[in-house]
Amino acid sequence: MAFGIYIHWPFCKSKCPYCDFNSHVSDRIDHNQWKSSYLKEIDYWASLTQGRVVDTVFFGGGTPSLMKAETVADILAHIQKRWRVANNWEVTLEANPTSFETSKFHDFYAAGVQRVSIGVQSLYEADLKFLGREHSPEQARFAVTQAQKIFSRVSFDLIYARPQQTLQSWKEELSEAIQISKSHINGHMSLYQLTIERGTPFFTRHARADFEMPEQDLAADLFDMTGDMMGAAGMPAYEISNHAVPGQESRHNLGYWRYDDYVGIGPGAHGRLTQGSNKFATRGHRAPDVWLNKVQEFGHGMHPFDMVSPLARYQEALMMGLRLSEGVPVERLIQAYGASIDDILSKDKIASLVKEGILEESQTHLKTTQSGFRCLNAILRYIM
């Protein structure tokens, strides 16, 4: 079972109106204090997971490209000190394409980052503005091009199915994005449809009808077109919203979807950890100050662990696994549940989904079809 480490940097320069992640805007960040707290929590986690080999590290946020490169370097060095790490370990850092952050790419590379994931979101000025982003299309193009020169692997994100977006305009925008990505052989793109989340400014604005989201059929057409274009460009979807040249999939994220173990370090970071025959869900305190204080006091900023019940393990393995093109091995579901799943997974329901071309069933795997991906929530509601 793969083993990943997720490091959460909870700060952004500004909050994007669609984002419901644990991110905060702060003028005064004591970088030294943060660094020492991360190192402390690494010690805590390493003591709990002796013998595990680290396959991947992922710096997420927030905006981890706002971290000092030195902090990143020290964290990576500390991880290597506390755990054994795989020879081919994958180290990813999320970055925003402002010029300030782009200028730090060399230093991040020197710190040990091999792969960057850049939050481009759109190549159009007006849409970037709507999404509350701080960069321009030019800065975004430049950031990706720069990254491609420095890092061996580069991914970037786009958000589509935006208000008023047409099939034609997305086709043009995505075509350009594909061109940019293809100038590097190790292409990877995360293409998310905009969703309106509770507790975000967009939620309120949408509720007040300030803007209208694309209706179901258009959103479905946009999704299908995206899949077709990316497939034709040699970057097929390996997950609902993630596309890559084969071999360039994010190994860290695959770990989530394959229901592998990972530890979450930092404010609000989540983890899943197998201990013996049990699986624990872990989460850090969300508020940055609270987390810092807890780490100072106890050596970690975690809430008490929750044991994940066998049924919940099965549900999590299923809902994550069905997001992947490779599907979910039935064996993994049985393992997660710890017993036969015949009683909890209705053969009749699977058969009717297969009949409708929504799922595929092989000897070993359960797989969502291309058209099934569009309705995964409904599928899960139906079979869970």
Next chain:
Amino acid sequence: MPSTPLHKIRNFAIIAHIDHGKSTLADRLIQSCGGLSEREMTEQVLDNMDIERERGITIKAQTVRLTYKGADGETYQYNLMDTPGHVDFAYEVSRSLASCEGSLLIVDSTQGVEAQTLANVYQAIDNHHEIIPVINKIDLPAADVEKVRTQIEDVIGIDASDAVCVSGKSGLNVDQLLEAIYKRLPPPKGDATAPTKALLVDSWYDSYLGVVILVRVMDGYLRKGMKVRFMGTGATREIDRVGIFTPKHIVIDELGPGEMGFITAAIKEISETKVGDTITEERHADKVTPLAGFKPSIPMVFCSLFPIDSSEFEKLRDSLGRLALNDASLHYEQESSQALGMGFRCGFLGLLHMEIIQERLEREFDLDLIPTAPSVVYKLDLTDGSKREIYNPVDMPEVTRIKAIYEPWIKATILTPDEYLGGLLKLCEERRGKQINLSYVGNRAMIEYNLPLNEVVFDFYDRLKSISRGYASFDYHVDTFIEGDLVKLDVQVNQEPVDALSMIVHRSQAERRGRHLCERLKDLIPRQLFKIAVQATLGAKIIAREDISAMRKDVTAKCYGGDITRKRKLLDKQKEGKKKMRQFGNVDIPQSAFIAALKMGDEK
């Protein structure tokens, strides 16, 4: 207070169409006779229930004893009987009228004679009443006394030359009316020396007094402590209270022949008191011939009521029970529906009765209800020679077992300004009506139609009002049962029937109704993983179909390590929501879709 000699007593009813000012005039009569002081007068004192006051209708019969000092120097006892004005309560009207010798016929001088007025007047005539026509609201600018006078003579056929013209609102000429009552109405007959014989006019439950029985004494006396027998039920009780309403309730020693008032006798349930029963003294019971009783009230209109929140089922049961305490005509029976859960099949006297019960349940008992489409009673001859009555479409037997179905037909009277006649005739024809008569009363048309009741229970009254901009008036009584080409229309979702939407319709209407229902459900049922077929069927035959195409998109774009717990909990929560869903084949349909389908009315 000794009882009053017969020749000083006048018992009279007031009959009128809704809004013609009956209650206001009654208030004025009470006030003029000093029954209540100015301070005690609330608007329409006789209508006790909120709903009666708001809707301007009287549901329960009431009596008030007034003491009137006539211009001839004599003091008279007037017993005023306030009767329900609506056709649904025709039964209440008939028993009220049977306890009086005369009626005041109130006609609004700005509106003229209405369909309902006719029905009630005919009942008064059937009861051999002396009738005093009273033309009301003469102080209004739109009043046309002469026209109304002519109408009363033309349409009703009674002499209106000496009609009393009043204004209940201002009190104008109310003194003339009070004089006319003793001069023109006959006193009651009765024998003070004969064994006690009294008519049970109405009864209701009072939380302080128990069951209160409204009586009209024919012969003899009712006194406190007397052992009486209810001849119909055979029950024997001791009277513990004798009284009258002024309208305040006042306990007196006795009620004598010709008098009206109330008794209580430690009775707990209204079902023990049969309206129309004869009350006599126990020791003379064998010597008394009972009075001619009344026809029992038969529910004609049915619908099912389900609580929106299934946990309120018990509360609904209790609430119906409480209402039935005071309403012997309300019938209810437990029912279980696949689409709507547990509820009750209820029988009502008519549409207004149904509406009032629903409104009272929602208002007084704070229930949120889903009523199914109203339906009527059908009589069936089965092939095995047996007979059956159907109150609920789901009880309809297989077609092959049915020899004939009979449906209730009504005789309807509609009065309308001429300009809306065309539209109303069309409405009646569309509803399978058969015209009996068309005549004119001044510039108003009076049409009489035979109509199947099941065409009327839907939205006939609403349509009538909208076609005539509220000017047409409508009244009906159930006439007879006639064999009809009736079929059970079912709605199926993915080949499974939605019981709550089944209805019995005439074959000629089936396709139109079926199409409407399918189209409506198509708009209401959210798209699902699978295609959904909504079909209207007659037996095995599909007469309408709509497809709801499969859902195309419902996915969370992002889901990484931090989202797992939240996402799973969300799915768990949605599974909770599934409890409010009803399963049809491989799809779950929210109950709310069916509720909305039922709420939308027949066709808009």
